[in-house]
Amino acid sequence: MIEIYLLLGFIVIGAIIAIESRNLMSSVVALSSVGLALCAVYFMMRATEVAIVQMVAEIFILIVLVRVTEIKDDLTEPFGGLREAFSAGIIFVSMLAIGAVFITAMKGLPEFGKPLMTAADRYFMQTMDRASSVNLVNAVLLDYRTFDVLAAVAVLFAAVIGVYSVLRIKGRKKQGERDDGNN
């Protein structure tokens, strides 16, 4: 159990590095290390199906991010002065306040794993007779909850349409052109 907490601490540190780093490439590498540690956490919790999908999707996302951050921007602006210090202080105080609110809210939650959900019991008992696959995770995904998979397919379609509409080449307007039906 202690390894899961160590990996969670690693995930938090990696996420902070990914946000605060000035170099785009190091941010991408830190983000991918967060995904790798999350995959290890899934393995330790005995969820192999989710771990496989996480690992494969993380590899794909890493390749896409490395390709996209080929854009070279100049990120080194001068940082300093009274105004930046004041805004940094306000951000720090507000983060402390939000953290205090979260900690007092989480004290009221039930413990990890105490009230066990009983819908999963029914899925366990009935899979061998009624559903048509031995793999319980796929049976839940594709037999008991197929509508959720249909919603996930709709999300995939939306992602493809979004990428197509942002990265078009042919349909780009020149500056000053209006977007009516005559063009």
Place this chain on the structure above:
Amino acid sequence: MTVITRTIARIIGGIMLLFGAYLLVNGESLPGGGFAGGIVIASVYILIILAFGRDRAVKRLNEPMAMMVMSAGALMVLASTFFSGMPGGLDAVQMGDIGLGLTVIAAVFMIFIEIVKVRIKRK
């Protein structure tokens, strides 16, 4: 890329295709299924682009075919919620699984093609 990379990419691409198909088809008895198998098969095309360069890989694309494959996969998932199986002997779970794999392959392929085709101007 060098000759070594291209040769290894040819061999490894074939093995990756076989492994992805294995993950896809054995979704009902092993961990795997539609999502994992679909992304592994789509990664073969990413390997080909990385090893052989974008010009050679973008030359012979067929985007309407990819869109049709994605729509066919989505229709298979929709059909597996209503019917109880195809007449060939597949169950509803297997049909939904293969349809999901087809959708994921085509979606990942199309996203990566769009990202590759954009040539970013450097100032």
